[in-house]
Amino acid sequence: MKNSFAAKLMRDNRSLDIVLVLLGTIALWEVGVRIFNPPAIILPAPSAIWAAFMQSPWVFIRNMLYTLSTTGIAFAISVALGVIMAVGIVQSKFLERTVYTLLIAVNSVPKVALAPLFVIWLGTGMASQLAVAVMLAIFPIVINTVLGLRSVDPDMLNLAKATRASKFDIIYKIRVPNALPSLFSGMKVGISFALVGAIVGEFVAGGRGLGFLVLTAQGQFDTTRVFVSLVLLGVMGTILFYAVDVMERVALPWHSSQRQPNA
Amino acid sequence: MNMTVTPPAEPYLRVSATDKIYPSPHGEIVALSDINLDVQPGEFISIVGPSGCGKSTLMKCIAGLEDITSGSISVSGRPLAGPPDRMGVVFQRDVLLDWRTILDNVLLQAEFLGHSRAKYRDRAMQLLERFGLKGFENRHPWELSGGMRQRASICRALLCDPDLLLMDEPFGALDAMTRDDLNVELSRIWQGSNKTVIFITHSISEAVFLADRVVMMSRGPGRIVDVFDVDLPRPRPLSIRETEAFGVYAQRIRHHFAELGVIQE
Numbered sequence: 001m002k003n004s005f006a007a008k009l010m011r012d013n014r015s016l017d018i019v020l021v022l023l024g025t026i027a028l029w030e031v032g033v034r035i036f037n038p039p040a041i042i043l044p045a046p047s048a049i050w051a052a053f054m055q056s057p058w059v060f061i062r063n064m065l066y067t068l069s070t071t072g073i074a075f076a077i078s079v080a081l082g083v084i085m086a087v088g089i090v091q092s093k094f095l096e097r098t099v100y101t102l103l104i105a106v107n108s109v110p111k112v113a114l115a116p117l118f119v120i121w122l123g124t125g126m127a128s129q130l131a132v133a134v135m136l137a138i139f140p141i142v143i144n145t146v147l148g149l150r151s152v153d154p155d156m157l158n159l160a161k162a163t164r165a166s167k168f169d170i171i172y173k174i175r176v177p178n179a180l181p182s183l184f185s186g187m188k189v190g191i192s193f194a195l196v197g198a199i200v201g202e203f204v205a206g207g208r209g210l211g212f213l214v215l216t217a218q219g220q221f222d223t224t225r226v227f228v229s230l231v232l233l234g235v236m237g238t239i240l241f242y243a244v245d246v247m248e249r250v251a252l253p254w255h256s257s258q259r260q261p262n263a
Numbered sequence: 264m265n266m267t268v269t270p271p272a273e274p275y276l277r278v279s280a281t282d283k284i285y286p287s288p289h290g291e292i293v294a295l296s297d298i299n300l301d302v303q304p305g306e307f308i309s310i311v312g313p314s315g316c317g318k319s320t321l322m323k324c325i326a327g328l329e330d331i332t333s334g335s336i337s338v339s340g341r342p343l344a345g346p347p348d349r350m351g352v353v354f355q356r357d358v359l360l361d362w363r364t365i366l367d368n369v370l371l372q373a374e375f376l377g378h379s380r381a382k383y384r385d386r387a388m389q390l391l392e393r394f395g396l397k398g399f400e401n402r403h404p405w406e407l408s409g410g411m412r413q414r415a416s417i418c419r420a421l422l423c424d425p426d427l428l429l430m431d432e433p434f435g436a437l438d439a440m441t442r443d444d445l446n447v448e449l450s451r452i453w454q455g456s457n458k459t460v461i462f463i464t465h466s467i468s469e470a471v472f473l474a475d476r477v478v479m480m481s482r483g484p485g486r487i488v489d490v491f492d493v494d495l496p497r498p499r500p501l502s503i504r505e506t507e508a509f510g511v512y513a514q515r516i517r518h519h520f521a522e523l524g525v526i527q528e
Binding site: 153155156158159160161162163164165166169173174177178180252254255 | 323326327328345346350352354355356358360361362371372374375376377403405429
């Protein structure tokens with residue numbers, strides 16, 4: 001491990017690409033709005049969006065932190081619950097045939113459509129928002145973790161059996177570490193879904209949060225403030241995704257996706 | 264053709280009248296049919312045969328990983344009930360755990376068997392040194408070449424000093440030179456170790472080079488068609504493969520392969 005983390009990030013200049021593409025898009029957008037001059041209610045200029053943010057930054061930041069905390073809590077619940085469920089499903093034929101079958105069946109329902117149901121059950125407020133977010137985020141985590149726990153080389157299991165490894169050893173020394181890369185890819189999808197769930201939760205059960213801000217700004221036809229919220233959501237989503245990515249790199253230095261090409 | 268070897272009083276491993284039949288939607292598949300084999304303690308047996316001849320199935324049965332349909336397998340006079348004591352296994356794939364260092368991978372054997380790691384640490388280091396892996400103990404498997412990885416997996420199998428070593432095409436995935444290298448190394452380590460080795464391969468020269476006795480298997484159903492002693496002096500240098508005596512043994516196996524239509528003579 002000769003190079004540090006930052007150096008590794010810089011090595012693939014993907015981060016540089018992202019910054020350049022974003023700056024280019026913003027510049028084109030600004031120039032386009034100035035030339036064609038569309039009504040602000042259709043498309044505000046980036047400079048106007050920035051000005052709207054600076055007018056009341058704390059309102060936006062407060063609501064952003066609220067959405068962030070909903071997303072974070074929902075994500076943590078999804079990971080904890082998802083891993084427990086996955087281990088149970090892999091360990092027990094009964095749970096596989098009941099819980100897993102149910103999960104797969106429910107997964108094909110457009111879960112966002114269930115959000116209003118949670119408002120009836122749990123009322124408006126954070127509980128409903130959390131429920132919607134967990135419902136969305138937990139599926140990719142459970143399904144990926146189950147696949148990871150199962151995808152052990154059969155010869156590794158033969159070796160373990162021939163060496164009389166205990167069931168505990170097979171789970172904690174082989175299956176669980178083997179499933180970590182899958183768990184992390186489930187978590188990467190899950191974190192984005194948790195954010196989507198939090199926003200949808202705010203749409204239907206809101207009162208606070210960036211989703212709620214989008215809804216109220218839309219009610220006032222204040223397109224500029226809608227865009228401020230959307231930009232903040234984009235920034236948040238990106239940061240959350242990369243946070244999980246960094247966690248993965250720290251936790252799984254041995255995994256093939258982390259290796260240098262010539263290692 | 265001499266197919267019967269004088270039955271000795273107390274074989275280390277005895278496989279007698281063993282069948283292994285798998286049910287399948289298209290009727291039964293006879294993987295092993297009437298297998299009879301006695302192995303003396305400290306003997307090096309090569310089992311050679313074309314793919315589908317049941318040689319890997321036979322190994323899994325001896326390892327206690329598969330139940331047999333009929334017949335019996337006994338080790339040290341006791342009928343097999345699960346994996347035998349003091350056994351090490353090596354597969355074609357090294358199945359090292361990516362998240363463990365080489366040393367920790369070797370020590371896995373002790374952990375699985377319920378022994379303390381500390382007790383086996385020195386032995387693990389000695390084994391790694393003997394297999395030319397000194398200095399790599401703290402590396403991860405993906406930092407090593409295929410040959411080095413397979414060496415590490417042999418160290419893992421040898422860690423708890425097994426009496427029986429089962430090897431299922433361990434060098435099948437390696438390039439020819441690494442394979443030669445490991446053949447010599449395995450031969451050297453085995454000699455004087457008093458370990459019984461069952462070595463499965465489909466390489467004719469590898470089978471002859473390593474073995475005290477070659478067991479030739481055929482398919483449809485999987486059965487033993489020939490057993491013969493390899494009476495070549497040890498230690499055997501690689502150049503022994505160019506001798507006439509070696510050629511006679513290799514020819515004997517090649518003849519069987521040709522009869523099966525696997526190769527043309």
